[in-house]
Amino acid sequence: MxxxxxxxxxxxxxxxxxxxxxxxxxxxxxxxxxxxxxxxxxxxxxxxxxxxxxxxxxxxxxxxxxxxxxxxxxxxxxxxxxxxxxxxxYLTPREKKEAIDAFEELVTKYHIKTLTTKEDQIQNRGTQITLSAIGRNAPTNFKKIYDPDATKRKEWIKFLKTILDENKYEITYAGTTSIDVTRKGLxxxxxxxxxxxxxxxxxxxxxxxxxxxxxxxxxxxxxxxxxxxxxxxxxxxxxxxxxxx
Ligand SMILES: [Mg+2]
Structure with a gap:
C-alpha cells in the first residue's frame, strides 16, 4: 500500500x-x-x-x-x-422491535445488569439497535475491564443468532461493552x-x-x-x- x-x-x-x-x-x-x-x-x-x-x-x-x-x-x-x-x-418499526426483543431476552438470560438506566443499556439509535452491557454512560474504567477480550460478547452474539434471522440482521461487537444490530449488509x-x-x-x-x-x-x-x-x-x-x- x-x-x-x-x-x-x-x-x-x-x-x-x-x-x-x-x-x-x-x-x-x-x-x-x-x-x-x-x-x-x-x-x-x-x-x-x-x-x-x-x-x-x-x-x-x-x-x-x-x-x-x-x-x-x-x-x-x-x-x-x-x-x-x-x-x-432508518430501520423499520418491525425491525427495531425484533432487535430490542432479542436484546431483552439476552439481558434476562445472562443477567446483564446496567450501572445506569435501561434506556442507556438498550438504545434505539434509529438506524441500529445497540446494547451497551453496563450502560453507555457507565464509568469508562468499568467499561474497559468488563469484557476486554470480548469473550462475553462473542457468547452473547451466538445466543442472539438463535433468535434473530442472520439473513436479515448483522450482529457485531463494538467499543468496550457494546453489541450492534443493524440491517444485514449495513x-x-x-x-x-x-x-x-x-x-x-x-x-x-x-x-x-x-x-x-x-x-x-x-x-x-x-x-x-x-x-x-x-x-x-x-x-x-x-x-x-x-x-x-
Ligand atoms: Mg473501535
Whole structure:
C-alpha cells in the first residue's frame, strides 16, 4: 500500500480516535486539522449516534469533516459546527422491535445488569439497535475491564443468532461493552461504500484506521474493501498519523 496516494481518511472513533465515549484530545484534533488544511478529507465512522459524535469529534475539530454515525447509515457534512444531513437509512418499526426483543431476552438470560438506566443499556439509535452491557454512560474504567477480550460478547452474539434471522440482521461487537444490530449488509463496508458512491470517491483513494479489524470486530468489514491500518488505541493512531503524513 502506498500511503502517499491516499487522500481520504476514514477512521473508526471509539478506541481509534477517542477513548471510548470521550472527546477527541487536543493533540489528535490538531493533527487531523493540519491534515485537513493540507487537503486531506476526513470522515469518522462509528456505531455511535449523531449527537455523541458531534460532541466527541466536531465540538473540538474546527476544520470541515464528515460524520458517519450509526455505522455510516447517516452522513453529516460538518462545517463550522453546522451539520448538513446528506443521507440516512432508518430501520423499520418491525425491525427495531425484533432487535430490542432479542436484546431483552439476552439481558434476562445472562443477567446483564446496567450501572445506569435501561434506556442507556438498550438504545434505539434509529438506524441500529445497540446494547451497551453496563450502560453507555457507565464509568469508562468499568467499561474497559468488563469484557476486554470480548469473550462475553462473542457468547452473547451466538445466543442472539438463535433468535434473530442472520439473513436479515448483522450482529457485531463494538467499543468496550457494546453489541450492534443493524440491517444485514449495513456494516462499515456498506457505510464506506455509500460515502464513496455519494461523493464519487474511488475506493483505492481511501485509507481506513480501526482498532477492531480482526474477524468479528466491527471494523473487520471495512478491511475487505479499502486499505487499512490497525491501531491499538488513540495514542497509537496519533503516532501513526504523525509518522505517515
Ligand atoms: Mg473501535
Amino acid at each position: 502506498d500511503v502517499s496516494q491516499k487522500k481520504i481518511i476514514i477512521a473508526d472513533v471509539d478506541e481509534t480516535i477517542c477513548e471510548t465515549c470521550q472527546q477527541i484530545t487536543p493533540e489528535m484534533a490538531k493533527q487531523i486539522s493540519s491534515m485537513i488544511t493540507k487537503g486531506y478529507t476526513w470522515a469518522f465512522i462509528s456505531g455511535t449516534e449523531p449527537h455523541y459524535l458531534k460532541e466527541m469529534i466536531s465540538a473540538k475539530l474546527t476544520e470541515p469533516h464528515f460524520l458517519l454515525p450509526t455505522t455510516g447509515t447517516i452522513c453529516l457534512d460538518a462545517k463550522n459546527n453546522l451539520f448538513k444531513e446528506e443521507y440516512s437509512y 456494516d462499515k463496508a456498506w457505510g464506506i461504500k455509500k460515502f464513496a458512491q455519494h461523493y464519487n470517491i474511488p475506493l483505492n483513494q481511501i485509507l481506513f484506521f480501526g482498532d477492531k479489524t480482526h474477524p468479528g470486530g466491527n471494523d473487520y468489514p471495512a478491511t475487505k474493501i479499502v486499505d487499512f491500518i490497525t491501531v491499538k488505541n488513540p495514542e497509537d493512531t496519533l503516532n501513526k498519523l504523525k509518522e505517515y503524513f
